[in-house]
Structure formats: C-alpha cells, structure tokens
Amino acid sequence: MMQLGGRNGVFTKVVTKSFCPASVGIGEIGCLSYTYIEAYQTEDRPMPKERRSFTGAEKMAILREHLIEKAPISEVCEKHGLQPTVFYGWQKKLFEEGAVVFGQPRAKSGRQEAAEQRRIAFLEAKLRNKDEVMAELLGEHVALKSLGEI
DSSP states (O other), X not given: XXXXXXXXXXXXXXXXXXXXXXXXXXXXXXXXEEEEEEEEEOSXXXXXXXXXXXXXXXXXXXXXXXXXXXXXXXXXXXXXXXXXXXHHHHHHHHHHHTHHHHHSOOOOOHHHHHHHHHHHHHHHHHHHHHHHHHHHHHHHHHHHHHHTOO
C-alpha cells in the first residue's frame, strides 16, 4: 500500500492485491494482481461543509469585528467558519467599492425640496414674462417694418 496524499481530511491510497492459487507460488505465472485507489476519511478532521453564503449585512458585521472592534482575523474567521482568503476578499471589495457610498448624492430634506420647488416656480414665471415681452416687441417690430419705418 502506498499513500498518495490527502486534503481536508480525505486521504487516498493505491492498493495492490495479488491472488495466487495454492498450486502456484507467489510471483509465478498464473497469479492475479490488481490495483485500485481507495479513499477514506480520517477521524480527526470532518468532511468539508457545504458552501455557505452570507448576506451583505452579515459580511459587514464580520468585517466590523476586525476593523472596528480590533478582533484578530484568525479569531473572526474561526468564529464564523471562514477561510482568511474569503475575509480578505470581502475587505478588498469593501475598500474598492466603498467610494460608491460616499459618491451618492444626499437625500434632500423636505425644507430643501420646498425651497427648490419655489425657485423653479419663480424661474418659470420669469421665463413666461420674458416670452410675453419678446412677443410684444416682435409684434411692434413687424408692424413698424410693414409700415416701412424700419
């Protein structure tokens, strides 16, 4: 038997077995030999768990434990059953995409919204007044032109 190696508590080994009838000596012609691979699990390490998915709020809470509460990454990962590479991936994504949160415009308060609406109404009324004045001036201009005074 030769052990090939293992991962996550599961080991494989190559097993070679021979069968020789009593009338034939070992290694002589007529002996049957076969090889197969055997997989087994060690008792001290369980099989890997199914893939877990965390919500965004859960990821933020886990990152917060390390970033704000200063808990060591090893403890945080062990507590939540995470690989450190997963934790570092979340942290990288937070820092790369965090600027989006600060880049969004703030929501306006009711008071700001009302002031903006009043300003829009004032500017629209001012524009209508200018249009009326322009129409009146153009009308006079056309009348004077038709009389030949211009």
